[in-house]
Every structure is written in structure tokens, then in C-alpha cells.
Amino acid sequence: MTGQRIGNYHVVRQMSQDATGVTYEALHRHSKQRVAVRVLRADLVHDPQSGARLFNDIAALGGVQHRSVVSVHEAGLLPDGAAYIAMEYLEAHTLAQRLAGEGGELDGAFVLSVAWQLAGLLCAAHQRGLVHGDLRPASVLLLPEPAAPAGVRVKLPDLGLSWLDAPRGRSRLEGSGSGPLYLAPEQMHPASETTPQSDVFSLGAVLYQVLGGRPPFGPRGTAEALTAAPLVPLRTLDSSIPPSLDALVQSMLRPNPAERPEMAQVVGELEKLLVDEGVMPAPRPQPPPSRRWKRYVAGAALAGVAFAGLGVLAWHGGLLPRRPAAGTVATRTSPAAPPPASTPPPPQTTQRHQPPQAAPASAEVQLPLVPPPPAETPPRPTPIAQDRAPIPPLRIEPAGKTGRKRPARPARPSGPDIDPIPADPGAPAEPAAATDS
Numbered sequence: 001m002t003g004q005r006i007g008n009y010h011v012v013r014q015m016s017q018d019a020t021g022v023t024y025e026a027l028h029r030h031s032k033q034r035v036a037v038r039v040l041r042a043d044l045v046h047d048p049q050s051g052a053r054l055f056n057d058i059a060a061l062g063g064v065q066h067r068s069v070v071s072v073h074e075a076g077l078l079p080d081g082a083a084y085i086a087m088e089y090l091e092a093h094t095l096a097q098r099l100a101g102e103g104g105e106l107d108g109a110f111v112l113s114v115a116w117q118l119a120g121l122l123c124a125a126h127q128r129g130l131v132h133g134d135l136r137p138a139s140v141l142l143l144p145e146p147a148a149p150a151g152v153r154v155k156l157p158d159l160g161l162s163w164l165d166a167p168r169g170r171s172r173l174e175g176s177g178s179g180p181l182y183l184a185p186e187q188m189h190p191a192s193e194t195t196p197q198s199d200v201f202s203l204g205a206v207l208y209q210v211l212g213g214r215p216p217f218g219p220r221g222t223a224e225a226l227t228a229a230p231l232v233p234l235r236t237l238d239s240s241i242p243p244s245l246d247a248l249v250q251s252m253l254r255p256n257p258a259e260r261p262e263m264a265q266v267v268g269e270l271e272k273l274l275v276d277e278g279v280m281p282a283p284r285p286q287p288p289p290s291r292r293w294k295r296y297v298a299g300a301a302l303a304g305v306a307f308a309g310l311g312v313l314a315w316h317g318g319l320l321p322r323r324p325a326a327g328t329v330a331t332r333t334s335p336a337a338p339p340p341a342s343t344p345p346p347p348q349t350t351q352r353h354q355p356p357q358a359a360p361a362s363a364e365v366q367l368p369l370v371p372p373p374p375a376e377t378p379p380r381p382t383p384i385a386q387d388r389a390p391i392p393p394l395r396i397e398p399a400g401k402t403g404r405k406r407p408a409r410p411a412r413p414s415g416p417d418i419d420p421i422p423a424d425p426g427a428p429a430e431p432a433a434a435t436d437s
Contacts, residue, residue: 005029006037006084007076020044020161021082025089034089035073036157042082054083054161060128061159068121068154090155095210096137104213108240109277111210113150114140116270118203123263125159126196132159133194135202136182137209149274181215182206185255197257200266204252211245212237216253245273 001011001024009026016023021040028035045051058075074086095114099106118140122132135156145153184201186192208216212234231253234246248269254260261269 001039006039006078007074007086009035009037009074009086011037026086033073035086036089038085038087039078040083040085042080045077045081045083051077051083057130057161058085060130061125064121064124064128064130064159066121066124067148068117068156069124069159070155070157085161087157090141090143090157092141092143092155094138095140095142095206098142099137099210106210107150108211109274110150110152111207112245112270112274112277113148113152114142114154114210115203115207116149116267116274117154118156118206119263119267119270121154121156121159122196122199122203123267126199126263130159131194131196132156132199132202133187134158134183135199135206137206140206181209181217184257186257195257196263197260200252200260200263201254201257203263203266204249204260207249208234208253211241211249242273242276244269 001022002013004011006024006026008029010029012025012027014022015025015036021038021044024037024039026035026037027033045054055075058072061069062072070090071088072085073088075084077083118135122135125132139156139158141155141157143153143155144151182202182205184198187194187198205216212232214237216231231250234241234249235243248261248266251259251261252266
């Protein structure tokens, strides 16, 4: 298919081929992004149920939050009915190749880092309902990454797709070539279901192979042979293996799935071992919770109680208005109107004597609503009468403009021949001067 188009990608070359299909290197037709396109066999997705399961698992794989998950860019069906998956392109080598290159002996910190990343990825996949089911050294990709523990990043490209390796039983025991080296005992029955505990067993078998240099239960066999064969402790093969790691691997390889630990427990135990080996820093202890917020909560509670007590006291003391009972008319406080000036008493009528009727105890006095009196306007102040005529404003003209000078004020004449100035009729009379007789 070199040079052909698969979905939105142009095929560049063929990378690998296995029992499920062929993997190609391809480029996106617009962005030229390099991807790995895996084309599955047409007989693997032969009915709508298997196709729906495939695309559901791909969607669930996109929801797995872990750094070791392989990103899926596109998935679909070809015209001949074969399904294809465009995934993240990875240039890496497998764990099996690393074992063969190192002569079967790997560094302990490296092995712990790989196992811890695999356990974390499988734990995240189990939370999304995905199970690998066929974990082995050949399916684990190793990428150099300085920021990762031990400088390596682990990837599982076939996570969630191992059920396509159909059918079980014979194909897994004979067709794959690996035999029951890493499969759980319950997976060897054709009608069995793969569970998360099956991945726990497979991860324990991979750890035993990498640490001990040999498979845990021999190269070939059946489920009965696995349960009957004794498991040799790892410390018997290598005394430098920590006892806690040996105990963890033995618990993961128990024949009964219910007796194996959960994958989350495996992650925690491997993380402790990494800290003990100095590969990972120890987690920082959480600081004790501050007591200041407790004082704040206590003060707020006391303030609330105090306000509630004040409200109760104000209610019972009449400081707060009370809501009138149902069926009564609310009264309005207003100043009492003055009685009329003279109102004749009503005429007396003769009526038969009737005994007074007692008012019921629950009756309430109904008071009419009295409108408030109109607001009184304050009286306007009476202007004070002026006794004298208003004085006209004084007009002063500057001498520079008119050139006229102000006339001199005439002197007041005096003497006996001048009539006196008439007195003001409104002024009080002056007392007569005393004369000498």
C-alpha cells in the first residue's frame, strides 16, 4: 500500500506485520504529521458488534490520563471493510530487544522504573474499563526520556486491542510463539474472560523474567501445569533482589485471581521501592493543618449564637414588629383625631332588657384603619413693614469721563430770621428747656 491513501494519511512505508494486521508509516495530507497507521485484518471486524466494540475501546483509550498511553489521532473503515487506526509515531525498541542486547541482565533501578510505569498505565486503563490481556516483553516499547525515572518512558501501543487476537486458546498457546509464559491460568480456557487481575499476573510474569532471567513456570504447559508447578523465589536466583520486591512478585503470580493484589496496590509498592533505591525522591510530608481556621470557625459560631440571642430578646421584648395573626386586620398607628366640637347625644330609645353577651375568648378587637392627618405646612413669615421709603441706589460717575465736579454742599443757614426745620410728626416731642424767670 505504499503511496496509497488511508483516511487522511499517505502511506510512506511498511513498518511491521503481526497476526492482527500491518503497521505503516504515513503522513497527514495537510499538516504532514508523521503517524503510525495500523490496518487490521478484514476478518477481525466482521460484524457490527465487533466494530462497535473496537471504536468504543478506541474512545475509552482516548480518555486514559497517563503519560505512557499512545495517542490515537484517527480511526475508521476502509472500502474493503478493514479497520485502520492512526496512532502516535514512535521510534523505540522493545523490552525484549533490550533484554537480548544486555544478555538478560538489566539494572535493578531500570527494571523498577519500567514496572512502575507499566503498572500505572494499566491501573489508569482499568479505571476506564480497558484490559490489555496479552502483556509480554515484545509489546512494551522503551523511549529515551531524561525527565522520566531511570531516563526511559514506557509505551503500550496495543492497549485495548489485544482482544482482536482471535480466537483464544490455541492461537495464544501456539500461534503467538510465546505460549503461556506470561498468560494467567484463567486465560488458557477458551471460554474465560480476561480481567484486570489477569494483567496483574502478566506483569508479575514479566518482572520475574526480567529479574530472574527465566520464565516463572517454564516455557510451555497448560493451566494445570501452572498451578501445580512450584514457584522458585527470586531471591533464590539472585540474592541482591530486595525481599519486599520478591514478596510482591510472588503475590502477583498466585493462581487464584482473588488472592492477587489490585493494580493500584502494585503501583504503591513499586513506588516505595523506587524511593528506597534512590531513583525517585521521597514524597514531601504534608504540613499539619493550621489551627487558625478553627479559631475563625469558633468565632463565627459564637457571633452567630450572640446575634440569635439578641434577636430572641428583641422579639420577646417588643423591639421587633410581629406579624399579625391570620384573619386579623393590621392596625396603623396614627394620632387620635380630636372629638367634634358639639355633637348632640343620640336619641334614647326604649328597648327590652337583654342580657349582655360575652365575647368569645378568641375574638380580637378589629380596629378601623384611620388615615393619617395631612401634613401641616408651616406658616409663612410676615414681612416687616418698612417705616421709611427705600433709598435709591447711589450713582457715582467717575470724573475722568464727564469732566464735571461734584458741587459743593451749601452751608446751612442760621439766625433768627430763618424758619426752623419742621419736625417729623412721627418723632417724639422734645422736652422744653427750662428758663430762668
